[in-house]
Amino acid sequence: MKEMKLFLGPQHPGMHGNASVHMFVDGDIIKRSYLLPGMLHRGFEKQMERKLWVNNIALIPRVCVPEPDINEMSFAIATEKLLKLEIPERAHWIRMIILELARISAHLMAYGGIGGPTGNYTLMYHAQLDRNLILDIFEKITGARVYHQYIVIGGVRQDLPVGITKEILEFVNDLESRLVEYRDLGIDNASMIMRIKDTIMLPKEVVWELGVTGIGMRSAVGKAYDIRKVAPYARYDQVEFEVPTSSYSDARARLDIKIKEVQQSINIIKQCIEKMPEGPVRVKPGRGQSMRWTVPKGHVYAPIESSRGEFGYYMVSNGGTTPWRVGVRGASYPQGLLGIEKYLPGTRIDDAALWVDTMGICAPEIDR
Template identity: 60%
Template sequence: MGEVKLFFGPNHPGMHGNFSVHLYVEGDTVIRARPMPGFLHRGFEKLMERRLWYQNLALIPRICVPEPDINEVVYALAVEKLANVEVPERAQWIRMIVLELARIAVHLMSMAGIGGPIGLYTGPYWGVADRDRILDIFENLTGARIYHMYIIPGGVRKDMTPKVQDMIVKFLDYLESRLPEFENLIFKNRIVQTRLKGIALLDRETAFEMGVTGIGLRATGIPYDIRKIDPYLFYDKVEFEVPTATEGDAFSRVYLKFKEIPQSIRIIRQCLEKMPEGKINVPISEGNALRYRVPKGSVYVHIEASRGEYGYYVVSDGGEKPYRIVVRGASYPQTLYGIEKYLPGTRIEDVPIWLDTMGVCSPEVDR
């Protein structure tokens, strides 16, 4: 039997984003795999170095469309650290609320979206519908549903109104009531268990070798979470747990996404309780903000995205534009190295399961 080349994506329902994998197969088994990113968003690092500091606020959310707010906050934290800016307390709590809402939105889409490649189409319908409630909150808070450009150096762009707080509380109550239904539909489903358990295995040694963080690492029993290991914002002032598993398979990774949702709900409730009144930003420049100059220096800032450690290395030469920016995309190891090394030997129908449960976000590769 000869080797056949198949083009997986960028339109396959098991593929996330404008991203393709060239599969070389014999029968139903993958022999070689080559990731092909860059079908839409690409080259962000050089684009950022050619734009003014504030102009980048409209660019960076596109590095990962499902969770754009992580880029806003890590970029803002880097600028604030270089400029020695102290952000108002209220703004920090609001940032945490936005990040945890975004985490829930991604987990809903990914957790329920696993139904696409395995044929459980009720899951994506439910997940997308409930995620849309979070987008309603973002629209009322920021004026936009996806690309918010809300978290800025010095704080946040708009205050959180009582109406938005009420929307958040009602959504959290609603989602908590829905979680048992999601568990029954997906995780207690015998077909889902058969298709995901023991599939797309990633053991602890391989995860360390690849540099995988986030749920991919936590599914091997390592409770590594930047929010706990190196707290940023006010994560050291809230209580939450870091769920782990030991199997390292597709089922455990998806189930951990489900288990993280109640923890995010718990964090958001604490943020709403602890958040004081007061200022939401501080001016970091005098006069024209577009001509703002960041003091000379370099810094690496990292946070915990839904897919793992997400970092920016930022260098300023004291000018109006960044001198150098390097993005540490959370899904880079499993999207590039993982696909090439670990998809071979996989059956064709299990390829989308690897991509979905590993949280592939293609612009993090071709950035």
């Protein structure tokens, strides 16, 4: 039979963000496929070279829309390393709360996202509702819902508003009690299991070949490789949490890990609120007004753990007011761009959207 070309575009409910998959199908089996990136290409890395250190705070969250805080964190850590800047203790803990809330929100979005391609809309509504509550918390802390621009060079932009810790605790306790419902609706649901069990496999050797990190790697290899554990940043070495793994990476196992990670994030947030000291939250990177801040010569790579895997900024400074070169390691780059080309063929058409979902692919991060 003749091959037919199919286009899984950005408007498809299973597609995350403005990317599209081109597929050549025989029946409903994909024979060849590739991702068509570039719809979100704005040249972030180049733009950053033209923007002041302080102005970049407004640009970088856009590298990944569902989880913008990791960009701010990676940028801030990298710059602080170049500046050899010690930030206040409280800022570390506030940063961790923000990052873990962002992780929960990103996981919920991805977990609820499978409702689109599988037709399980109840799950999506629940997940989006809870994400909305997290955005409300973000709005109260940072003043904005999505692009927070809160983690800045030298700490966080301002202190937490009064009473927000109580609200966060109330929310995470409520979410924790409902996690079992998420399991019932998604991975423990018989009709869902028929759809997601033993499909969209990520074999062990593929992990090494592509350089997949994060949940993909932890589920396929069973290795608890998590930047928060192996190279702790902020104060992750002072909180207790587990890195959930699995020995078998199908769509269900990866979703299972997502829910387990939400539980771990909740644990971390609770510990942070308990251990967070009082004190200042921000130091200035130097004297002078912000448009004349300079960063010493040097280069640095600052990896952090995003919801999709290792995410990091490689930055070079030549001592000027702007970065000289910035490179972003997008966590979903390998599985999103290369994985779709190499490992999607052989699966069915309707699995393409699930690949994008369960791998946690973030289109702007690939394009950047």
